[in-house]
Amino acid sequence: MTPPLVDHLRVTAVRRLSPHLVRVSFTGPGLENLPTWPDQQLKLCFPQPGQTEPVLPALPPDGDPMRWYQAYLAIPAAERPVLRSYTVRAHHPETATIDVDFVLHGGADGPATAWAARAEVGDLLGRYGPDAQYARPLGESDWVLFAGDLTALPAIATLLESLAPDRKALVYLEVPDTADEQPLTTAAELELHWVRQGPDALLNAVRGAELPSGTGLAWLAGEAGAVRSLRRHLVGERGMAKRDIEFTGYWRLRLTQDDAPTEEDMAEVQERLAEVSQPTGLDTFERAYGENSAPWVIGEPQPAVVELAAAGEFRGEVLDVGCGDGQHTIHLTALGHRVLGVDYSALAITAARANAVRAQSPARFEVANALDLGPEPRYDTVLDSALFHVFGAADRAAYVRSLHRVCRPGAVLHLLALSDKGPGFGPEVSDSVIRAAFAEGWVIESLADAEYRGVVGQAEDGGKQLGDLPAWLAKIRRV
Template identity: 55%
Template sequence: MQLPVTSVQVIGVERVTPRMARITFEADALDHSVGGTPDQQVKLCFPRPGRREPVLPEQRDDVMSWYQAYLAVPEAERPWMRSFTLRRRRAGTRVLEIDFVLHGDAGPASAWAARARSGDRLGMVGPSELYARPVPLTAAVAEADWVLLAGDETALPAVGTLLEALPAGTTVVAFLEVAGEGERQRLDTRADLTEHWLHRDGAVPGGPLTEAVRAAALPGGTPFAWLAGEASAVRALRRHLVGERGLAKEAVDFAGYWRHRLTQDDAPTAEDLADAREKAAGAGG
């Protein structure tokens, strides 16, 4: 499968909250058939210091050959590549909205987003079926009695797309951890949503979220659970739901978006690899 690679240009910047920027891009090229499903991921490529836009290999006939060409770019010029969830794809256009969590200059994506202006350019890999997480929303509605959503601020873009896709009458309970009161967002949905906003207020990331779900009196019946955010918190929640609440493993969709005190450039831990193997096995089964 050919990997879609294009350049995107900033055409708008909005602060959703003090620590969340929604940046609107127009892509040079974009397949109109992709990017409209919930929790659709792309990879953005950020230029190295001193460059106005990233150096990117052209499209290749397969993923591995493109990635090898990417690795062949000299390290001083090779762009940083980070994963993001599309917050919105404007139908019939090449316009995309992506939300960025702003956490200072510790990472290239946050540092870039805090200074983003109209006309700035990045590279984009996707949207593509390769990065689409096939969240079984149909199964969630047809086979489960209710839906559990749990995540931190990095999960909010995906949570927004999931809630917008759920039909009226779906019972949803959402536990959402953010830095503080000012980071709460409005969530639009036709579903019957109960929101629990958890304020970290300096606590270790994931702590308030895991504690709240563990202590919660959840609805009866069989849920479908969707978990995303800091990897160790997601892992702890999944173990709790399967081991202590009795959910079937296949009823829990999970993704560790980031790792406390580690970046995407750091090597995966043994637990990261174990999670990846289990997700791959589940996708194949």
């Protein structure tokens, strides 16, 4: 029997492992059959002050996680549980329990840390997951470098336990106190270094590491700024390929997950976007939506698209491809157009549906692969706002063929893409790339300089600072 993705958890034990680490054991429906994998993530739902248990929407009958998240967002803010991501440290099927390790930070505690500091047997939380679609197995290599702070310890421990004897693991773990050090087990050849917490301590320790010969991978996690510095060191000074480095900012210094992205957060997203192409780079886009750091999410439709709509440039059946959080689909639907918004990111579609609920809009959204939109011509107008430019050459050609298949003869594609006249926030294209991509089966009726509004930093009030970036706006007709 498949365990439920959504349910309550009850605390069965609380154990202080070290001065800054507490292990909480939970039981709940389905945990006896829980499938496991290394670095297994789940969302914990913490109750609001005054609640004894979180308000937890049930998973809908069709099992659609996006509709669950939509129901979650529909809960009034004062009652809506706080969601935070944690690692399953251990699974005990014989007792139907899981262990989750919580780091007790010093200073002002966030809601999850504050809960963990006073957790007692019998307390109730909610969970979403673990969901196997978010499992990220390590690739093949001769050796793996692990580096992180105390928040990364549970994930690193489970990854070490999964390694085969023929691999070598170099581990650098930064801890506030020597009493926070823990025994780690692995069948691999292990070189373990405990690093005392301090400015650039982890970075300096990794700088001094002697990396083995052979093929290598790196796995980095912890405070977002430290992770970025480690990754830049490995790429810039060690010559590691970016594709060989898995990196995640678990937390931000002096900020919570709910705060707006900083300029450094934006830089991280820009780095990710500069090296990926849909759909192979889906994880980058999922993280950007999940961490509220997507630089194209501005809470409103693009001015260039609003002007197109006002000029009557949308007709018939409309496809908003790469719709993101749905602002264009919602805007065009409000104007009376028949529009379908599609995106490859499930989190994007979840956000779009939630935005439609807030706007009281009947806008329609679906998860879809832009490289395979279907075999039948169905659309008279297509909007591509900041999707085309993320594709590499091979995917770009597949995307254009996919568009051609679903467009009726005479259909119009409105293409808004970041220009190589930049700066932008990621991949940029030249006008010649656009012309070459649509050289067969299409006629480019216009291709002009335009502007794309994106997030360029953090505003003084802590919100997102918007700016207009150089872009191309093309009108392309399918023949």
